[in-house]
Amino acid sequence: MGNCKTWVSNGAPYTGSAYCSNLAAFDKFRVKLTCVDPRGSTWVVYGPWKGNAKTSSAKCSDNPNVGVLKTGVSFSA
Numbered sequence: 001m002g003n004c005k006t007w008v009s010n011g012a013p014y015t016g017s018a019y020c021s022n023l024a025a026f027d028k029f030r031v032k033l034t035c036v037d038p039r040g041s042t043w044v045v046y047g048p049w050k051g052n053a054k055t056s057s058a059k060c061s062d063n064p065n066v067g068v069l070k071t072g073v074s075f076s077a
Contacts, residue, residue, distance in 0.1 A: 002052070006031065006071035012064030015057055016047075016071040023052040028076040035060035036069040046074060 004020040018031035031047035047058035060066045 002027065002029070004029065004073045006073065008068045008071060012066075013059055013062050014066065014068045015059045016068045017055055017057040018047070018071065018073045019053075019055045020050070020073065021053045025052075027052070029056065030074050031056040031058050032072040032074045033058050033060055034069040034072075036067050037061075037063070038065050042069060049076065 002020045002023040004018055006018045009015045016031055016033040020029045028049045030049050033045045034042055035045055036042050045058045045060055047056035050056040
């Protein structure tokens with residue numbers, strides 16, 4: 001589905017982003033972050049829905065000790 005790339009910011013507070021192109025006219029996507037805190041707890045955060053050739057970004061936390069374990073892309077059905 002489309003051509004997507006994901007990345008994480010270089011500094012705290014950590015944000016993750018996804019950019020997708022070559023989507024069909026009505027397809028939407030959003031970035032999906034798996035966040036991790038210093039105790040090893042994980043949770044998922046989603047960015048806003050975006051359309052073709054746009055960037056969706058999300059932040060795990062304002063806490064500089066919270067990182068992004070992995071980034072991915074979620075598509076609308």
